[in-house]
Amino acid sequence: MSLFNYNTLSVSLSKETRSIVVELNRPEIQNAINTEMIFELETLFTWVSTHIEIKTILFTGRGDYFCKGLDDEEFSTWSDEKKQKNFEKLQKLVYSMFYLPQTIIVDLKNGAKGLGLELAMGADIRIANHEAEMHFNHLQKGIVPSCGGIGFTSALFSNGAVRQWLLASKKLNATELLNNNIILESYKEESTASSYLQTISNQPDIPRIQAKRSLLEPIMEKLDKTLEWEKTFSLAGMCTNDWREIAKFGSEAQCTTAKELSSKLKVEREQQLSN
Known part of the structure; x- marks a missing residue:
């Protein structure tokens, strides 16, 4: 039973590991992001920010895929104003993931694309199925990454690598994801997420929270700058x-x-x- 009465998310609580599992719940279209999902994520993040007794948030997708990015059918109806407003909301959601006191895990399952990939970049730990693919297909969709796909990703990984992935609309397989430290582990059958939830539940709160905050310090300036310049280039690149x-x-x-x-x-x- 879901903790909240959401339509696009399913949220369950584990008292044993003091964690919540958040499933993107639109499996019929590979858990595509729409306006309602953005709103539900906003309300969820507001709630978890005030519940520091929760140690871990596990994000995953219903079915065998994490998230294909935007819902094309709804996306095609957005006005320029709504597009920019929703992109800014998504950018701030990903940004806030770095600052939440919980350790955030994303199980990519068989993969992610576009803005689904950007959402995953807010995680502290990412894992995936051994057959997973991460597709940087933004430009094929006419989208200039503006939800952290350039700024946040470049802060976490090398700018040279991100440049190649985006400009080539690159598909990275599980081996490449491991080699580039995008994921910590790939699994063959059952997801290994539960083992991480158990391990983190045994970590004392204060050292865990302070370690996450300390790890943020070297990239904080880059993250803050991203909020503004990604918006500028997104507006210019998507004006047509x-x-x-x-x-x-x-x-x-x-x-x-x-x-x-x-x-x-x-x-x-x-x-x-x-x-």
Whole structure:
């Protein structure tokens, strides 16, 4: 039975390990993120921030997949204003994961894509099935990563690696995820998440919380700067609404070329000068 009456999340509590398990609960579309899920995550994070007796939060997905990113059907209907508002909310959710007193684990199961991948970057520990793939498919979706996909990920890993993964729309398999320290462990059959919950439950609260906070200190400045500059480049990179066309029509979408945008901006500039 879920701890809260959510529609897109299932939350269960373990008194034994003083942990909660949060399942993204939209398995029919690989647990895609929609506006309702963003709202429910916001209310959940507000609740856990005031319950420091909880030691661990385990995020996973219902079914065999963590999260495919955005719900394309809903995404295609978003206005520019709603898109930016929801992206900012997601960015702040991922940012807040670094500051929550709980140790956060994400079980990627068979993988994640796009904004689902960005959500996973807020975790302290990530594990995955040995057949998992993490797909940096943002640009194929017409999305400039703006929920930590560039800033937070670069703070955790090397900027050079993140540059290649994003610009190549790279799929990383479980071995590559291990080699790049994106996941701590891959498992073959049963998830090993429960063993981590048990181990962390035996750690005293104060040293655990202070260790997490101390580990944040070297990257805190980068995280704070990310909040602003990711937004700037996201607005610029998504101004043509290619993201909406791709969400609607997929590979058949007609996207704006750089030359077309340049010509449009030139005409607009000339009109402004003439007025």
